[in-house]
Amino acid sequence: MTRFADTLRFWRQARRLSQLGLALEAGVSARHISFLETGRARPSAEMIGRLGAAMALPLDARNQMLTRAGFAAAYASRDWNDAEMEPIRQAVGRMLASHAPFPGLAVDADWTVLGLNPAAAALFGQLGLSEGGSFLDLMVSDALPVLVENWPEVAHHTATRLRLESAARGGVPRLDAAAAHLARTPPPRGTSTGPVVPVNLRLGDTRLSLFSTLAQFGTPEDLLLEDLRIELFFPMDEATEAALMALA
Numbered sequence: 705m706t707r708f709a710d711t712l713r714f715w716r717q718a719r720r721l722s723q724l725g726l727a728l729e730a731g732v733s734a735r736h737i738s739f740l741e742t743g744r745a746r747p748s749a750e751m752i753g754r755l756g757a758a759m760a761l762p763l764d765a766r767n768q769m770l771t772r773a774g775f776a777a778a779y780a781s782r783d784w785n786d787a788e789m790e791p792i793r794q795a796v797g798r799m800l801a802s803h804a805p806f807p808g809l810a811v812d813a814d815w816t817v818l819g820l821n822p823a824a825a826a827l828f829g830q831l832g833l834s835e836g837g838s839f840l841d842l843m844v845s846d847a848l849p850v851l852v853e854n855w856p857e858v859a860h861h862t863a864t865r866l867r868l869e870s871a872a873r874g875g876v877p878r879l880d881a882a883a884a885h886l887a888r889t890p891p892p893r894g895t896s897t898g899p900v901v902p903v904n905l906r907l908g909d910t911r912l913s914l915f916s917t918l919a920q921f922g923t924p925e926d927l928l929l930e931d932l933r934i935e936l937f938f939p940m941d942e943a944t945e946a947a948l949m950a951l952a
Contacts, residue, residue, distance in 0.1 A: 805952030813931030
């Protein structure tokens with residue numbers, strides 16, 4: 705798939721849009737969408753921007769569409785340690801630090817850990833995870849099924865999250881493979897009756913029940929930042945809160 709026309713068709717179908725549906729979202733005629741997909745018409749950079757917005761495409765997909773139509777990429781992919789990222793690193797650091805004594809970490813699109821607060825370092829360090837490590841590798845390892853008391857629930861919810869993240873990016877083999885691995889876990893018995901599915905973790909004599917929230921940047925113009933996630937863990941009960949306070 706090297707032509708703009710093929711790329712446009714792929715993403716339209718991935719977003720489950722007809723040519724008419726995409727035309728209505730982008731404010732153009734269905735005839736023009738058809739001409740773009742057959743190569744009978746060439747898009748402008750402005751039109752590619754409208755199509756990308758209409759399909760809520762990730763920034764790397766918009767870059768791909770631009771370059772395959774003969775334009776320069778519009779969005780950069782900076783390294784986490786670049787000087788330009790300093791304000792972002794400071795913001796993430798403040799969020800993680802302010803979450804103490806509860807664990808918090810930041811991960812990129814591939815679930816590589818970019819930062820942890822001391823509580824997360826202490827907790828996940830016991831599981832062999834540190835900055836630069838892969839949270840995804842931990843999730844598919846043999847360690848968690850024996851440590852997480854409600855592993856079937858956690859595995860199936862994580863598989864769903866991975867599938868959604870992969871679909872949003874047009875299919876990511878690494879995420880799809882991890883989702884398939886987790887989905888092979890026997891399904892949980894019954895259904896959850898609580899407001900969230902916690903992770904009930906047993907570490908020696910310590911039992912922790914945690915749930916998490918996810919935060920991301922609202923106006924990313926960089927490929928790394930678009931998929932950066934800040935995951936903050938909270939105690940599900942008083943015993944977990946006390947244990948985290950002691951751990952900190």
